[in-house]
Amino acid sequence: xxxxxxxxxxxxxxxxxxxxxxxxxxxxxxxxxxxxxxxxxxxxxxxxxxxxxxxxxxxxxxxxxxxxxxxxxxxxxxxxxxxxxxxxxxxxxxxxxxxxxxxxxxxxxxxxxxxxxxxxxxxxxxxxxxxxxxxxxxxxxxxxxxxxxxxxxxxxxxxxxxxxxxxxxxxxxxxxxxxxxxxxxxxxxxxxxxxxxxxxxxxxxxxxxxxxxxxxxxxxxxxxxxxxxxxxxxxxxxxxxxxxxxxxxxxxxxxxxxxxxxxxxxxxxxxxxxxxxxxxxxxxxxxxxxxxxxxxxxxxxxxxxxxxxxxxxxxxxxxxxxxxxxxxxxxxxxxxxxxxxxxxxxxxxxxxxxxxxxxxxxxxxxxxxxxxxxxxxxxxxxxxxxxxxxxxxxxxxxxxxxxxxxxxxxxxxx
Ligand code: CTP
Numbered sequence: 001x002x003x004x005x006x007x008x009x010x011x012x013x014x015x016x017x018x019x020x021x022x023x024x025x026x027x028x029x030x031x032x033x034x035x036x037x038x039x040x041x042x043x044x045x046x047x048x049x050x051x052x053x054x055x056x057x058x059x060x061x062x063x064x065x066x067x068x069x070x071x072x073x074x075x076x077x078x079x080x081x082x083x084x085x086x087x088x089x090x091x092x093x094x095x096x097x098x099x100x101x102x103x104x105x106x107x108x109x110x111x112x113x114x115x116x117x118x119x120x121x122x123x124x125x126x127x128x129x130x131x132x133x134x135x136x137x138x139x140x141x142x143x144x145x146x147x148x149x150x151x152x153x154x155x156x157x158x159x160x161x162x163x164x165x166x167x168x169x170x171x172x173x174x175x176x177x178x179x180x181x182x183x184x185x186x187x188x189x190x191x192x193x194x195x196x197x198x199x200x201x202x203x204x205x206x207x208x209x210x211x212x213x214x215x216x217x218x219x220x221x222x223x224x225x226x227x228x229x230x231x232x233x234x235x236x237x238x239x240x241x242x243x244x245x246x247x248x249x250x251x252x253x254x255x256x257x258x259x260x261x262x263x264x265x266x267x268x269x270x271x272x273x274x275x276x277x278x279x280x281x282x283x284x285x286x287x288x289x290x291x292x293x294x295x296x297x298x299x300x301x302x303x304x305x306x307x308x309x310x311x312x313x314x315x316x317x318x319x320x321x322x323x324x325x326x327x328x329x330x331x332x333x334x335x336x337x338x339x340x341x342x343x344x345x346x347x348x349x350x351x352x353x354x355x356x357x358x359x360x361x362x363x364x365x366x367x368x369x370x371x372x373x374x375x376x377x378x379x380x381x382x383x384x385x386x387x388x389x390x391x392x393x394x395x396x397x398x399x400x401x402x403x404x405x406x407x408x409x410x411x412x413x414x
Contacts, residue, residue: 007138008146010047011039019056022096026058027069027140033070036120038137038149038251045133048158057099058140059075061122064088064102071100080186091325104128130177131184132164151252164193164322171203175210177202182234186227197238204243216268219290223268229261232271245276245285252278252339257335269295270333273302278339301330311341316349317389324381328354352388356396359387368403380404 012020023039030037038059039047046053060067067083068088072079076093086102103125122137126149129135137149148155157164163181171177178200181192192200205213222231233254235241241249256274260266272289276282283303287299292295313319323331331350334340360383362376369377379402386392392401 007047007148010050011138011146013049013113014047014052015056018094018096018402019098022092022098023058023140024142024145025075025098026090027142027145028099029071029074030060030067030140031142032061033067035067035141036122036178037061037067037140039140040122040125040137041129041134043159044136044148044400045077045140045154047138048155050192057101059101059103059125059137061103064100068100082145089282095348098138100287123151127149128167130165130170130174130180132162133184133208145368161188161190162193163190165196165199168199171200172206172360175203176218177216178207178238178240179235182231182238183222184220185226185234186222187225192234194326200238204239208238212289212291216289218242219268219272223271226297229258232257241275245279247279249275250278255338260333263332263336269298273299273333277337297327298330298333302334304331305334310346310349313387314345316345316352317348317385318396319349320353320385320388323385324351327343349388356384358383359392360402364379364399368399370402370406 005382009299011023015023026037034236035267038061040059043053043055043057061211063086064086065079065083068081068090071077071090078091080089080091080092082088088100091097092101103120103122105120105124105128124134126137132152132154134154135152136154139145139147139149143193152166164186165171165177165181181196181200185192210218222228222235226233236249239342241253245410253275256277257271260270260274263270269289269291273282273286276286279285283299286299290299291323305323308322310319335347335350358380360380362372362380365376365379366372370379382399382405383392386401387398
C-alpha cells in the first residue's frame with residue numbers, strides 16, 4: 001500500500017469541484033457508517049495517466065445498496081437500486097448522479113449476464129480484475145483519503161508500459177480479456193507482457209465459449225480505438241484470427257482489410273468479411289458472425305458478385321441487367337478485393353450507376369399516352385440500360401425510343 005500524496009491533487013484537478021466535494025462527502029459518510037469507500041479500476045488508472053475518464057463509480061467494502069440508502073437518508077436525493085448487481089445510483093439533491101457499487105467477487109464476461117454478486121472486500125475485488133494497471137484502488141474514506149492500493153504493481157507496469165494479467169488462468173476464466181489486453185495495449189501504446197501474451201495464446205480455444213454478441217461487442221470496442229488497424233494485427237500475433245477462421249490468414253486478407261479500414265462508414269463486420277474473403281470457405285466462416293438481416297443480404301450479394309461472370313459481360317448496360325439489385329455498399333466493398341482482377345468496366349459501371357438520372361419518369365409515360373401499369377418499370381429499366389450504354393443521351397432520344405417500343409408492343413398485340 002503506497003501513499004501517493006499527489007493523488008488528491010490529481011483528483012482535484014481531474015474531476016469537477018462539485019464531484020470532488022461529493023467524493024469527500026461520501027468518504028465522510030463512509031467513515032461514519034463504518035465502511036470503506038474507494039475509486040477503482042479504469043478510473044484510477046486514468047487518473048495516474050492523466051487521461052480523462054467519465055466513469056466515476058464508488059466501490060464500497062460492505063453493502064453498497066445499504067450505504068447508498070444511508071447517503072440519501074442523511075443528504076437527500078434519491079436512490080435507484082440494481083439489486084442483481086449490488087449497485088445503486090444516487091441522484092444527489094443538486095442532481096449529480098453517482099454509482100455506488102459493492103465489492104465484487106466476479107468479473108467474468110459470461111457470468112455478467114447472470115450476476116451472482118457476493119459482497120467481498122477490496123482485496124478480493126481487486127484480485128479478480130483483469131490487468132495490473134486496472135487493479136488499483138484509491139481510498140476516498142475520510143481517514144485515508146487519497147491512499148493508493150496497488151497490490152499487483154500496477155504503478156510499475158504503468159511505468160514499464162506493460163499489460164499484465166494477475167494470475168495464470170485469467171484468460172480462461174474470461175476470454176474477453178484477450179480482446180481487452182489488445183484494446184488497452186494499442187490505446188496506451190503498451191506491450192502485452194511476455195508471459196501474459198503466451199497465456200493469451202494458449203487460451204485461444206476458449207474464444208469459442210464466448211457468445212457471438214460478446215465477441216462482436218469486444219471487436220466493436222476495439223474498432224472504436226484510434227489505432228484499430230494496429231489492434232487487429234496485434235490480435236493476429238495472439239492467433240485470434242487463425243483460431244476464429246480456422247486457418248492462417250493470407251497476406252491478401254490484410255491487403256483487403258487495410259483498404260476497407262480506409263473507407264468511411266465501414267463496420268467491424270466489413271473488416272471481418274475482408275479478412276475471411278480469400279479463404280475458400282469464407283462464406284461458411286463469416287456466417288457465424290452475421291448478426292443482422294442487412295449483414296446477411298450483404299454476404300449473399302457479395303457471394304453472387306464473386307460468382308458473377310463479370311469478365312464476360314462486355315457492356316455496362318448488360319452489367320446493370322445483372323447487378324442492378326446489388327447494393328452500392330456491396331459493390332464498393334467488392335471493388336476493393338485485391339484478389340480479383342481489376343475490372344475497369346465494373347468500376348466504370350459503379351460510378352455511372354450512382355450518377356444516372358433517367359430522362360423519363362412514369363409521369364412522362366402517362367403524358368405520352370401510355371396506360372399506367374407494371375410494364376412502366378420494364379420500359380424505364382430498359383431506358384436505364386440504354387442510357388448507361390450511351391445509346392440514349394437526351395430526353396428527345398428517350399421519347400423517340402419509348403414511342404417506338406410502344407408501337408412495337410401495339411403491333412404485337414394486333
Ligand atoms: N474488469 C475486469 N475484467 C473484465 C471487465 C472489467 O477485470 N472482463 C474490471 C477492470 O478492473 C476494469 C473495470 O472492471 O478496469 C471496469 O471495466 P470497463 O469499464 O470495461 O473498463 P475500463 O478499464 O474502465 O475501460 P474503458 O476505459 O475502455 O472504459
